Amino acid sequence: MYVRYLEEASRVSGSGHRSEPTRGAALTRRQFLELTTLAGSGLTLGVLLPGCGSAGPGGGTAAGPAAPLEMPFLRIAPDNTVTVIAKHLEAGQGVWTGLPAIVAEELDASWQQMRVESAPAKAPLYQNNAFVPLGVHAQFTGGSTAIANSWQQLRTAGATARAMLVAAAAQQWGVPTAEVTVSEGVVAHAPSGRKASLGELAGSAAQQPVPANVTLKEPGSFRIIGREKLPRLDARAKSTGTQQYAIDVRLPGMMTAVIARPPRFGGKVKSFDAAKAKAVAGVVDVVEIPRGVAVVARDMWSAKKGREALSVDWDESGAEKRGTTQLMKEYRALARGKQALTVAQAGDADGALTHAVHRVSGEFEFPYLAHAPMEPLTAVCSLGPDKCEIWAGCQMQTPDQAAAAAITGLKPEQVFIYTLAAGGTFGRRATPDSDFVSEVTSIAKATGGKYPVRLIWTREDDITGGRYRPLNYHRVEAGIGKDGKVAWRQRIVGQSIVIGTAFEAVLVKNGIDPNAVGGNAAEEYDLDHVHVSWNAPKVGVPVLWWRSVENTHTAYSKEVLIDELAQAAGEDPVAFRLKLLGKHPRHVGALKLVAEKAGWDQPFPKEKGRGRGVAVHESFGTVVAQVAEVTVKGDSITVDRVVCAVDCGIAVTPDVVKAQMQSAIAFGLSAALLGKITLTDGHVDQTNFHQYQVLRLPDMPRAVEVYIVPSSNPPSGVGEPGTPPIAPAVANAVRAATGVRLHTLPFDLAAARRANA
């Protein structure tokens, strides 16, 4: 199976028509920024570089030579398949369906002829355009940007190819281009009755001049975009066990490695004794790398047994030795101090709160959370003297390429990344230090490239491996004055995700990390008096973006406390929010739609233990509102029904949008009900799914209904924005059912009852 990837990769990268800027020097410390900003600007659109088709031996049809039309974002083959070159990682979020849908629409292809494959690692050609305004020219998937940043690019690519196919047909048939139509993958000239498939015309189209300008369709004439049910292109492979992930790659002579990493974050190898590990049958090498000691073996079982037999003496002088109880104690103390960075300020929050007629407050605690994607982190590396090849579910190809180049001493263009489908990521595969890609490259280098090596993280490596959603503490006070104006004061205490990484220069302004404090009440509601501040403690536990990033906690404290404030004022939670959303019409639209679909204006049955709650939040340019209905029995919470309304602009693939909302609701519920990573004396307490509990099928609400707000705005993201509202919606429902305020996650109703008492 690996051969297919080799062939595909070489075919895509070997077209010869996609010139890339040359970079002379290997990258140094500022690898990411230097690479991405020096990478030139010539090919930023990259849609106007067709391949030169030529008739193959014996090729040719009545419609022209049998040759492909190759362009950076699509390839039309003589066999009449249209393959979209996806610059984004497919990790379940549906881009292997959404990106082809955009191309197919403008190309007027039939959905049945669409195929998809991963683009090679090649910036700036395949850069994420969402970050270009920030000066970043990097290929990566994140921030729920895949569809949004590809929208114009792929529409233009599809329309350009279409125009060239039409020109080829007109030329061959000797008819005016204006009389040539394309529909469902068939190019036709009605007056003469001539017809040809896209594949038949591809070779001739490749010889046509590239139009400088193309006209894009009016949204009213879309027939693929917005189609209620467009079958996923990856459903069959993923339902038959044939989808290939990095863990499935097999190369001749390939060895498998696992790594012994420090038991505490920040630890280092002092010394190790490999004798017993090497005595394990199948173990071929034991090598030190910057992250620990790698045991390399003929198969996974031998590698694991080898690691168990390995003896490592760790230097823990620089290791983090605090536990989460201690850390939370320190966070609470920090929140009471005066020193903090001001995130947002308007009016006079202190004064208004002093004179408020209704006032609520809360101390919110959020644990570290592991992403725990179902495919544990895996990467394969084959290293030669002048070439480094990497197979992985890469989320940040450009930084990963730079990292591998720095480790091997090769130039970035000598590093070839073959991006495979990832078995989930939720942010985990996007590490600024390239994490597992660096590790596998280090092992390949340490073993002299004498065999291809596959690195597998065990689940224990994953759960204890850090890069968690940061531990957070919020202290919030909110009030309503005699004049009806709302005041809000909030202190957020939580580690920065980006300070100290290559992303700092791009994202951090005035010392504020938006990935720590974004999505707070000052951004989302019209507040007259507001003060939001932040403390960023230095902790040795590595943290990372976790599906919806800062919104996982900022939306929670905001939506729970605003609900409590509505209750204190004796107002309906939906009506109260609507009054504060005058400057947020899309919030209003989503909130009204969810209220309508949930039957919010109907009285909720007054059964013991039943309640419903609402929450609304914007993240990544998309607004999501959710209503949750719960049943509480004793201290057990059952979520019976979730109604969700989403405004994501034009819904390119509505069923994928719905799937992402269902998925995000499950992911958020998992964190609300179960998710928790704790540390004792610097050691992570959880090791596998028996201790790091995640949502299972019986916990999933029986009814999850998703409604899309009609919109003609360009598409915005859907991978993450469904996550933030679910936990507060459930908390608000539980409060409605029981009167108990849930301010600590994950929910522990018994503990909350004691705290509320």
Next chain:
Amino acid sequence: MSIKLTVNGESRELDVDPDMPLLWAIRDHLELSGTKFGCGMALCGACTVHIDGQPTRSCVTPVSAVAGKSVTTIEGLATPAGQAVQKAWIALDVPQCGYCQSGQIMSAAALLGANPQPSDADIDAAMSGNICRCGTYVRIRAAIHEAAAALGAPKPAGS
């Protein structure tokens, strides 16, 4: 020590450590990669195969324990229930990242093989050992009901 077993209807011989979990024998030595590694402790179900028709977590089953037995992996799933499940999975676009779905399908096929008319409670019980971090549970439930309907069983009330 050589271990003989049947995999997807074919006789196979494995010359590996008898303690090696069936999962790694299947993946690393028989080169069938549809069965996935998720946890190594029978906690997530990604490695589910059928042994003599019974759904089994291959990650904790030593290869020595399956000597002489018949193993079915996702690649060899050919029962009517299995095919109905796969068809429903595709029709409802159940998979997202897809990594857990081999295990989900093997569990669902075993359920329908034994109980062609499962209630929601039956589905909860049979599928609770299979984790999906993408949260495709809503569609898994719907697809099992659809597969059950396609197999000719009337849909139970309340589903």
